[in-house]
Amino acid sequence: MAYRKTPAELSRLEAARERLVACATTVVAEVGWAQASVTAVADAAGIAAGSVYQHFPSKAALAVEVFRRAAGREVEVLGQVVHGSGDPVERLESAVRVFARRALENRGLAHALLAAPAEPAVGAERLVFRRRYRELFAEVVREGMAAGLLPPQDGEITAAALTGAVGEVLVDPLAAHDADATDVLLAELTAMALRCAGARPGRRPSARSPRTP
Amino acid sequence: MAYRKTPAELSRLEAARERLVACATTVVAEVGWAQASVTAVADAAGIAAGSVYQHFPSKAALAVEVFRRAAGREVEVLGQVVHGSGDPVERLESAVRVFARRALENRGLAHALLAAPAEPAVGAERLVFRRRYRELFAEVVREGMAAGLLPPQDGEITAAALTGAVGEVLVDPLAAHDADATDVLLAELTAMALRCAGARPGRRPSARSPRTP
DNA sequence: ACAAGAAGTGAACCATCATTCATCCCTTCA
DNA sequence: TGAAGGGATGAATGATGGTTCACTTCTTGT
Numbered sequence: 314m315a316y317r318k319t320p321a322e323l324s325r326l327e328a329a330r331e332r333l334v335a336c337a338t339t340v341v342a343e344v345g346w347a348q349a350s351v352t353a354v355a356d357a358a359g360i361a362a363g364s365v366y367q368h369f370p371s372k373a374a375l376a377v378e379v380f381r382r383a384a385g386r387e388v389e390v391l392g393q394v395v396h397g398s399g400d401p402v403e404r405l406e407s408a409v410r411v412f413a414r415r416a417l418e419n420r421g422l423a424h425a426l427l428a429a430p431a432e433p434a435v436g437a438e439r440l441v442f443r444r445r446y447r448e449l450f451a452e453v454v455r456e457g458m459a460a461g462l463l464p465p466q467d468g469e470i471t472a473a474a475l476t477g478a479v480g481e482v483l484v485d486p487l488a489a490h491d492a493d494a495t496d497v498l499l500a501e502l503t504a505m506a507l508r509c510a511g512a513r514p515g516r517r518p519s520a521r522s523p524r525t526p
Numbered sequence: 527m528a529y530r531k532t533p534a535e536l537s538r539l540e541a542a543r544e545r546l547v548a549c550a551t552t553v554v555a556e557v558g559w560a561q562a563s564v565t566a567v568a569d570a571a572g573i574a575a576g577s578v579y580q581h582f583p584s585k586a587a588l589a590v591e592v593f594r595r596a597a598g599r600e601v602e603v604l605g606q607v608v609h610g611s612g613d614p615v616e617r618l619e620s621a622v623r624v625f626a627r628r629a630l631e632n633r634g635l636a637h638a639l640l641a642a643p644a645e646p647a648v649g650a651e652r653l654v655f656r657r658r659y660r661e662l663f664a665e666v667v668r669e670g671m672a673a674g675l676l677p678p679q680d681g682e683i684t685a686a687a688l689t690g691a692v693g694e695v696l697v698d699p700l701a702a703h704d705a706d707a708t709d710v711l712l713a714e715l716t717a718m719a720l721r722c723a724g725a726r727p728g729r730r731p732s733a734r735s736p737r738t739p
Numbered sequence: 740a741c742a743a744g745a746a747g748t749g750a751a752c753c754a755t756c757a758t759t760c761a762t763c764c765c766t767t768c769a
Numbered sequence: 770t771g772a773a774g775g776g777a778t779g780a781a782t783g784a785t786g787g788t789t790c791a792c793t794t795c796t797t798g799t
């Protein structure tokens with residue numbers, strides 16, 4: 314009799330689950346949470362609707378997993394920048410640039426993570442991750458104040474403002490889509506962010522084309 | 527026979543419609559769009575669910591009307607401040623303070639207008655009004671630049687950032703609710719906004735308690 | 740006061756999905 | 770090879786909530 318154990322069969326299960334999460338992420342990035350029905354997601358993954366429940370107890374659980382994975386990646390990347398090298402102001406500038414660039418590279422996903430209407434479970438998760446974004450920005454702002462590079466301010470509020478500001482600029486169809494316009498947008502955004510935190514202007518003119526990580 | 531004409535009966539109809547919109551606004555401010563079912567709204571207005579369709583062809587139409595009224599009031603008030611007296615920087619500061627204060631005074635409504643998940647029709651309307659907010663901020667930023675009070679920048683981007691920043695700070699449960707904390711929050715917010723637009727600091731120390739319209 | 744017409748009612752209707760489950764099929768082990 | 774244990778299936782189920790409509794109630798003008 315075939316007992317419930319399976320040597321490499323488990324990996325097939327795990328792979329199917331991963332594939333499901335990946336496909337669901339794609340669907341959500343393309344059509345938003347509201348249009349991402351269980352059927353649509355299952356179709357995209359090439360499985361039946363019922364099979365989704367082999368991997369997740371509910372649609373909400375799948376949605377939360379999708380959100381956590383995607384948002385976690387962003388927080389991870391942002392954390393690397395914020396905790397990287399350079400003075401606090403440089404790191405703040407890099408953080409905003411990286412945050413914005415990644416969002417511009419995958420607008421659909423950025424919209425889903427930051428703004429798209431979603432079920433309550435995802436909304437709650439969104440608040441959690443927004444706070445993480447904010448905490449990262451707040452850290453570097455506080456460091457900048459401690460180093461005397463930024464004027465006294467409430468780091469939390471500045472951080473919240475930066476999160477909201479970048480999101481607002483990115484989310485609705487304001488900027489063009491060609492690479493040149495993207496560079497200009499990034500330059501304006503980072504300049505705005507530095508002003509917002511009170512960094513003294515006129516350090517570097519915020520170079521356009523050369524690669525600035 | 528009573529023909530379809532009605533002298534003062536029309537006003538009763540109009541009053542009922544107004545009452546419906548007002549009650550729906552209250553419900554939305556209290557429980558959000560998602561929980562504001564036709565039944566709930568009708569109950570709040572003291573009418574039957576079916577009667578809603580005497581005044582609006584669909585729930586979406588009612589929702590859009592509710593949104594337009596409320597958001598229109600905000601745009602109106604903001605426009606008065608932006609087109610009021612004082613130098614551009616003063617008007618920018620006032621605009622942010624008024625925007626934020628009004629939102630703090632009615633958090634539920636602010637959340638509904640700025641962030642709460644909503645049906646597509648309301649989402650579309652939200653984009654329209656966000657653009658109006660932005661245009662107002664952008665105007666005063668451009669004036670500030672023309673007057674040499676603000677450094678060169680993309681007024682649209684700064685305006686979008688201000689809208690997003692204020693929304694972000696206000697919307698999620700960050701700030702306390704007592705009057706004192708509100709004053710501090712408003713002071714920090716306006717200071718952040720002035721930095722964000724690049725206004726030279728140190729003009730007025732942004733008084734706390736005295737009434738600053 | 741009465742008839743006609745409009746507004747109000749709320750239970751029934753219908754569409755949309757998430758979820759379930761009887762069944763099928765594939766893999767595993769004797 | 771064959772039987773058994775689970776994953777996979779997808780049509781049926783159920784819940785939710787917007788919308789409709791046959792009927793009641795109210796107002797109006799004769």
